[in-house]
Amino acid sequence: MELLQPLLRSLETGSVYALAALGIILVWRTSRVMHFAQGSMGMFSGTAVAFVFDRTGAPLWASVLVGAVVAILLGFAVDFAVIRRLRRATAVGKEIVTLGLIMVFLGLAPIVFGTDPLLLPKAIPTGDLTLGNANLSYNGLLNILLGVVIAAVLFVVLQKTKIGLAIRATASNESTARLMGIPTKTVTLLAWATAGVLGMLAAVMIAPTTTVTPTFMNTVQVTALFACVLGGFQTFYGPVLGAYLIAIASNFLKLSVSSVWGDQILYLLILVFLLVRPNGLVGKTYLKKV
Amino acid sequence: MTDVLQVEHLSISFGGLKALDDLSFTVGDSEIFGLIGPNGAGKTTVFNCITQFYRPDAGAVWFAPGADRLARAGHHGTDKVDLVGVPVHRVIKHGLVRTFQNVEIIPELSLIDNVLIGGHIDFKASMLAQMFRLPSSRREEAALREKARGALAFLSIDHLADEPAGGQPYGVRKRLEMARTLMAEPRLIILDEPAAGLNESETEGLAETIRRVRDEYGCSILLVEHDMGLVMNVCDRICAISFGKFLAEGTPTQIQRDPKVHEAYLGERDDV
Amino acid sequence: MSNASAMAVRVARHPHVRFLVFGAVLMTLPALASSGIMMTSTLSTLGFTLIYAIVAMGLNLLLGYSGLISLGTAGFMGLGAYLAAYVQDDLGLGFWVAVLAALIVPTFIGLLVGVVSLRVRSIYLAIATLTISEILLKTFEQAEWFTRGTAGKQSSYPVVLGIQTDRSSMFFIIVVALVLVMMLTHNIVHGQLGRALHAMRSSEVAAQAMGVNVLTYKLFAFAVATMYAGLAGALYLFFLKSSYPSTWNLFLSLNVVAMVVVGGLRSIYGTVAGAFVIFAVPELILKELPVIGDTPGLPYIFSGVLIVVVIMFFPQGLRGLTDLLRGLVTRRPSAAASEQAPEEVAAR
Numbered sequence A: 001m002e003l004l005q006p007l008l009r010s011l012e013t014g015s016v017y018a019l020a021a022l023g024i025i026l027v028w029r030t031s032r033v034m035h036f037a038q039g040s041m042g043m044f045s046g047t048a049v050a051f052v053f054d055r056t057g058a059p060l061w062a063s064v065l066v067g068a069v070v071a072i073l074l075g076f077a078v079d080f081a082v083i084r085r086l087r088r089a090t091a092v093g094k095e096i097v098t099l100g101l102i103m104v105f106l107g108l109a110p111i112v113f114g115t116d117p118l119l120l121p122k123a124i125p126t127g128d129l130t131l132g133n134a135n136l137s138y139n140g141l142l143n144i145l146l147g148v149v150i151a152a153v154l155f156v157v158l159q160k161t162k163i164g165l166a167i168r169a170t171a172s173n174e175s176t177a178r179l180m181g182i183p184t185k186t187v188t189l190l191a192w193a194t195a196g197v198l199g200m201l202a203a204v205m206i207a208p209t210t211t212v213t214p215t216f217m218n219t220v221q222v223t224a225l226f227a228c229v230l231g232g233f234q235t236f237y238g239p240v241l242g243a244y245l246i247a248i249a250s251n252f253l254k255l256s257v258s259s260v261w262g263d264q265i266l267y268l269l270i271l272v273f274l275l276v277r278p279n280g281l282v283g284k285t286y287l288k289k290v
Numbered sequence B: 001m002t003d004v005l006q007v008e009h010l011s012i013s014f015g016g017l018k019a020l021d022d023l024s025f026t027v028g029d030s031e032i033f034g035l036i037g038p039n040g041a042g043k044t045t046v047f048n049c050i051t052q053f054y055r056p057d058a059g060a061v062w063f064a065p066g067a068d069r070l071a072r073a074g075h076h077g078t079d080k081v082d083l084v085g086v087p088v089h090r091v092i093k094h095g096l097v098r099t100f101q102n103v104e105i106i107p108e109l110s111l112i113d114n115v116l117i118g119g120h121i122d123f124k125a126s127m128l129a130q131m132f133r134l135p136s137s138r139r140e141e142a143a144l145r146e147k148a149r150g151a152l153a154f155l156s157i158d159h160l161a162d163e164p165a166g167g168q169p170y171g172v173r174k175r176l177e178m179a180r181t182l183m184a185e186p187r188l189i190i191l192d193e194p195a196a197g198l199n200e201s202e203t204e205g206l207a208e209t210i211r212r213v214r215d216e217y218g219c220s221i222l223l224v225e226h227d228m229g230l231v232m233n234v235c236d237r238i239c240a241i242s243f244g245k246f247l248a249e250g251t252p253t254q255i256q257r258d259p260k261v262h263e264a265y266l267g268e269r270d271d272v
Numbered sequence C: 001m002s003n004a005s006a007m008a009v010r011v012a013r014h015p016h017v018r019f020l021v022f023g024a025v026l027m028t029l030p031a032l033a034s035s036g037i038m039m040t041s042t043l044s045t046l047g048f049t050l051i052y053a054i055v056a057m058g059l060n061l062l063l064g065y066s067g068l069i070s071l072g073t074a075g076f077m078g079l080g081a082y083l084a085a086y087v088q089d090d091l092g093l094g095f096w097v098a099v100l101a102a103l104i105v106p107t108f109i110g111l112l113v114g115v116v117s118l119r120v121r122s123i124y125l126a127i128a129t130l131t132i133s134e135i136l137l138k139t140f141e142q143a144e145w146f147t148r149g150t151a152g153k154q155s156s157y158p159v160v161l162g163i164q165t166d167r168s169s170m171f172f173i174i175v176v177a178l179v180l181v182m183m184l185t186h187n188i189v190h191g192q193l194g195r196a197l198h199a200m201r202s203s204e205v206a207a208q209a210m211g212v213n214v215l216t217y218k219l220f221a222f223a224v225a226t227m228y229a230g231l232a233g234a235l236y237l238f239f240l241k242s243s244y245p246s247t248w249n250l251f252l253s254l255n256v257v258a259m260v261v262v263g264g265l266r267s268i269y270g271t272v273a274g275a276f277v278i279f280a281v282p283e284l285i286l287k288e289l290p291v292i293g294d295t296p297g298l299p300y301i302f303s304g305v306l307i308v309v310v311i312m313f314f315p316q317g318l319r320g321l322t323d324l325l326r327g328l329v330t331r332r333p334s335a336a337a338s339e340q341a342p343e344e345v346a347a348r
Helices: A004-031 A038-056 A060-081 A091-113 A138-160 A162-172 A174-179 A184-209 A218-231 A237-256 A262-276 B043-050 B067-072 B088-094 B111-118 B127-131 B135-154 B170-182 B200-217 B228-234 B252-257 B259-265 C002-013 C015-027 C029-034 C040-066 C073-090 C094-118 C122-142 C167-190 C192-202 C204-209 C214-240 C250-263 C268-288 C298-313 C317-330 C335-339
Strands: A128-131 A134-137 B003-014 B017-028 B032-036 B058-063 B096-098 B188-192 B220-224 B237-242 B245-250
Touching (some): A004 A138, A038 A060, A091 C122, A134 A138, A138 A162, A174 A184, B003 B220, B017 B043, B032 B228, B043 B188, B043 B220, B088 C204, B111 C192, B127 C192, B237 B252, B237 B259, B252 B259, C015 C029, C029 C040, C029 C167, C040 C073, C040 C214, C094 C214, C167 C268, C250 C268, C268 C298, C268 C317
Parallel strands (some): B032 B237, B188 B220
Antiparallel strands (some): A128 A134, B237 B245
16 A cells, blocks of 8 residues: 555644644643634634635735634633633533533524535645655645644744733643733633634635635534544643544544444544543542542 | 450552651550641541542551441451451441531531431341332331431430421531431541531530540540641540651640640741 | 321422423423424424424533533444444334444443543543544444445334324424433432432542542543434434434534523523524524525524623523522522622533
8 A cells, every 4th residue: 555645634624623623622721622613613714715815806814814713702702701701611511501502503603604505715726746656745845834834823822922822821720820820811812812813714725625615614623523522621732643543543443444434433442442541541530539 | 455456557648748757656455546737738638548539659548446346347257357458438337437527518418318328337238128118127217317306315416306407507417417427337437527616615516525425435546637736635545647757645744745746837837 | 188288299300290280391392393383494493493302411410410521422323323223224123223333332432442541531521532532423424334435324103102103293202202311310410329319429538538539430421421312313313204414513513512601500490401502593583584594504693692701701601690680589599699709600
């Protein structure tokens, strides 16, 4: 079996999953909310990109900028108007709210953008790179680079900057961080906005392979959640690692076992893997305080 | 006097920090035993190691509740067992039951329903029998409800049996938690700061209650407490620990005179 | 004489009797439809509402008592529907075997998923069930020998106790099933099973110290939820006489979550009311509204916004509303409203 070609494909889709998963883990670590609506919010701002591109004839980069503004505003709005006011609700209450948000965005998208399916082209329409026997489109290369570079930039920001320190402090212990004078509200606001932009980028990257409909991000959402489960919820890099691993495993399973059931087999394998390593690949075990 | 509980060489560390270091003590039959120490000494950690919420790194927790309770917990032909490694939810079957620092009762349920939770291990009817309210399940429920009423009466709160627990004053909720422990026919009750939040007269009543429980239910009591008045008043023997290490053991008078205990409490003089 | 009347009062106050009365009232609806007072399509909508109430009852046990989310409701319900069709129409084994299969198989699969995911962390159940639901959905599309794929599985009204049913008699059967489910749920939550679930929700640590095996009880709640979903799936199939894969998607599962949240956690009648608000109100009322009635996605926004608003401002759901009204009438603070601070209740 030719290995390089599927590997390159996997890195391309892996980048999409990695960006979505980064959004989920940012929100989880700062707000302690399982962000089930990451895909739907990405779908909404991604649809905004396609809508602007399609209806105004604006260049793609300008449409993406508009989408980023939409994503940031949505992130701010959700955190400010909903999540922040749920401080006293339980974890389950917050999760239910993000489930409710899925439906809100699913219902809003056709109202705002109409029911006609939209199309979004590749950022780089043509051109291939030849690596040995394998081909990689320039667009694919761009997607891989986007995934890797954005993840790398985020890690540098998290590790080296003041705001990164604030985010890590909030992630480690929100109330202590607040007492230390860290503006945790700004931190969560930023986390939600960043998650929104990451979701939008994931949507723009996956859109050319499909039609932009309200459900086109469903697979990304499920896979990103699984990337977090596989990579563990305790680190920022674990889910990114998980995303690429899932993409690679999925491609090889589809090629060698079943083109129809590849993903499903993979999900089951990951669930079984949890029995062996309950906290994921890079998760630490921690003691529950009684 | 036989020992109900023998804690031997208990050690546990959290991320390199030794929370308990080679700690040993024993609690005798029908004894009221106090565990004291300054804040952060590891008292609650001791409790959590005994009740298996934490698994100690080293040491043993020997428990000798008598043949019938050991049989109830599935041990035959032995007179004592090491609790280390027993699943948390099975510990109560051995006749060891605890209360919590922050009174873990269920506010939505009535007092008597709360007490019935203490009798959980006595509900033998299968899940199906309970779902369909088969006669066997109804009889069992009625019998245990009667027993629960008895436990409430023992603590003089049976007149509130059908009231929701959530709206009750703190003193009542504390007594409710105590009543719940009695449902399990305990040989050892572990009380985690039973006097916290009680006023002076309530604390006196508590001392009386602890003695009555010991006398009438024939069990031993192990308590962690900050209220030194209560500890000195009610305990037969006391073990003092500091930074997870054994400090001193003896009668209340001996402990009060022990220079090492005084040293450990320096700066927390209010407590002594 | 007074003894007998006291006895009668006690019987009438027994919750099971109330469920029976509730069921009897519902049984008059087909007559309204056949006499032309109510449209037949309305009867269908109400029948589906009751079916959703059955599913939601199970999820309420899971979510309300154990604080666990299942996103696999649609998948398990669909599995129940296809199994019922397969057993009745392909195997020709009749109504009762069909219902039994719809009860047992989903429960068994659910237990497997629960055992794997619940050992780890409660939230993993949501992710695991989401996946199982996706896998089931894909199976419904692909396994044509079983489901006829996207073309849809056709079925027929069953023969029950030797009688050929029709729309009205299926409605009766749905009501009977709902009343039985309400009774069973009532038994569960008011016995030791329910107390153990309460203890677990209140504090897992304390529940364990009292001898409650937390994993067992989480699995129990999840198994019941799955079983109700399987039953509802079978009833759905027999009432609609067909099943399509696209019915059993994530949004059905989310709608069931909405029914539970809106109706009020841990409330039996509230769950029925929640099913009515989330399913029947968009069907019967919103669609008929001028201007906005035709808006695409309106039912989704309706459910979604209700979920968010209820969790934020009315954690008691509809049950809280009735308690509040009762409190206003009797001038006494209602039990549920006074005992529990909102933050304590919000989907613990």
